[in-house]
Amino acid sequence: MDKGSFGGVINANDDTVWEISPHTAAKHSILKKYIQAWAPILAQGSYHRRLVYIDGFAGPGEYKNGEDGSPIIVLKAIKEHQLRGNFRNTEFVNIFIEKRDDRAKNLERVIKERVGTLPSWIKYEIKHSEFNTEMKQILNELESEGKNLAPCLCFVDPFGWNDIDYEILSNIMKYEKAELLITFMAGYLERFVWDPIHISSIKRLYSDEQIQKIRESSNEENLVTKYFLENLTENIRKLGIKDRLFNISFATYNNHNRLEYYLIYLTKSCKGLEVMKSAMFFSAKDGSYKFSDFDFDPAQKTLIDYGQESDWVIGASEEIYQLLLTRFGKGRSIPIPTVKSIVKCESKWMFKNDILAEMEDSKRINVFVDKRRKRTFPDRGYITLN
Numbered sequence: 001m002d003k004g005s006f007g008g009v010i011n012a013n014d015d016t017v018w019e020i021s022p023h024t025a026a027k028h029s030i031l032k033k034y035i036q037a038w039a040p041i042l043a044q045g046s047y048h049r050r051l052v053y054i055d056g057f058a059g060p061g062e063y064k065n066g067e068d069g070s071p072i073i074v075l076k077a078i079k080e081h082q083l084r085g086n087f088r089n090t091e092f093v094n095i096f097i098e099k100r101d102d103r104a105k106n107l108e109r110v111i112k113e114r115v116g117t118l119p120s121w122i123k124y125e126i127k128h129s130e131f132n133t134e135m136k137q138i139l140n141e142l143e144s145e146g147k148n149l150a151p152c153l154c155f156v157d158p159f160g161w162n163d164i165d166y167e168i169l170s171n172i173m174k175y176e177k178a179e180l181l182i183t184f185m186a187g188y189l190e191r192f193v194w195d196p197i198h199i200s201s202i203k204r205l206y207s208d209e210q211i212q213k214i215r216e217s218s219n220e221e222n223l224v225t226k227y228f229l230e231n232l233t234e235n236i237r238k239l240g241i242k243d244r245l246f247n248i249s250f251a252t253y254n255n256h257n258r259l260e261y262y263l264i265y266l267t268k269s270c271k272g273l274e275v276m277k278s279a280m281f282f283s284a285k286d287g288s289y290k291f292s293d294f295d296f297d298p299a300q301k302t303l304i305d306y307g308q309e310s311d312w313v314i315g316a317s318e319e320i321y322q323l324l325l326t327r328f329g330k331g332r333s334i335p336i337p338t339v340k341s342i343v344k345c346e347s348k349w350m351f352k353n354d355i356l357a358e359m360e361d362s363k364r365i366n367v368f369v370d371k372r373r374k375r376t377f378p379d380r381g382y383i384t385l386n
């Protein structure tokens, strides 16, 4: 099944369906949690008449042992949503792009079998096509009709990096409420940066100077991801987009505990970031934002168990303290809403009172609020750093 790797394409499976790995299941858990939280935020109150999900590398819709593929996960998450009664004024448009004919056909069949009849407000279309070609067409049509893209999550989930195109991704991000979720093969890029078979495809993503620095760096520095995000951001800026861009990543490791890829989320919305953070947080162990097949024991843990532990609060409070210290120094008054916004929009952590309580207990901050319940941090107060 595994044909190995060649120029920018990794583990190209020949069969129509293939076996799922635990880290793919973790990726699916993130996607499902995100859609479940994203749909009501955008759809309730019918503020948005249309929401779009683009699965750019849709796959066959199922895995070898019957697990659902990403298009099925998303359709079911919307169709079976607890709050679906409130979604009826919003149209959910799903575009599934799949290059291979056998997989596109399989997907068509699996949707019918597993998702069944859809209500009129959920639409889908399977495009037997290539992601970049199809996206160019969609973007050109929007451009020529002067239309804006409805809030859209575009999942870019290729088997390598050959189809990662800064221009297409940047043009998607041109739209106000567009977001990207990218499977970025950082582990392979680090390993193949010396490989003559892969180097021409790698040169599409990085400058010669960046490639040199990646070669000289340690894997821990993760320059492949850092430069990828920098180059993508630069491309987005070239289109005149000045909005703040937020990103968060989730690392996946294989059964030898080697880095496979980062799932990278890019958005202009701090609220979107918060929602994705929570989806990623609860799909990993104790705030680690990473998942390894190596120490995943299917007999002991389900993905759902993760995030119940609270040791992460200690690490989070240290990181947030350092972030605040760099920004404000010691002794300055910092309003509590500012602190919360920094945690939510500028750190990888979700805001919890426990984070500030931990800082207060360890006397790293003083808290100034009239009358409050213990371990709470109402917005009317402020803190100073020690």
Ligand SMILES: C[S@@+](CC[C@H](N)C(=O)[O-])C[C@H]1O[C@@H](n2cnc3c(N)ncnc32)[C@H](O)[C@@H]1O
Residues within 6 Å of the ligand: 055, 056, 057, 058, 059, 060, 061, 062, 068, 069, 070, 071, 097, 098, 099, 100, 103, 129, 130, 131, 132, 157, 158, 159, 163
């Ligand atoms: C990693 S799999 C996708 C898995 C799927 N997103 C899921 O999570 O269940 C990548 C898929 O992209 C398809 N593919 C490869 N190149 C493509 C391209 N340029 N455009 C669209 N699909 C492509 C492959 O045939 C394969 O089915």
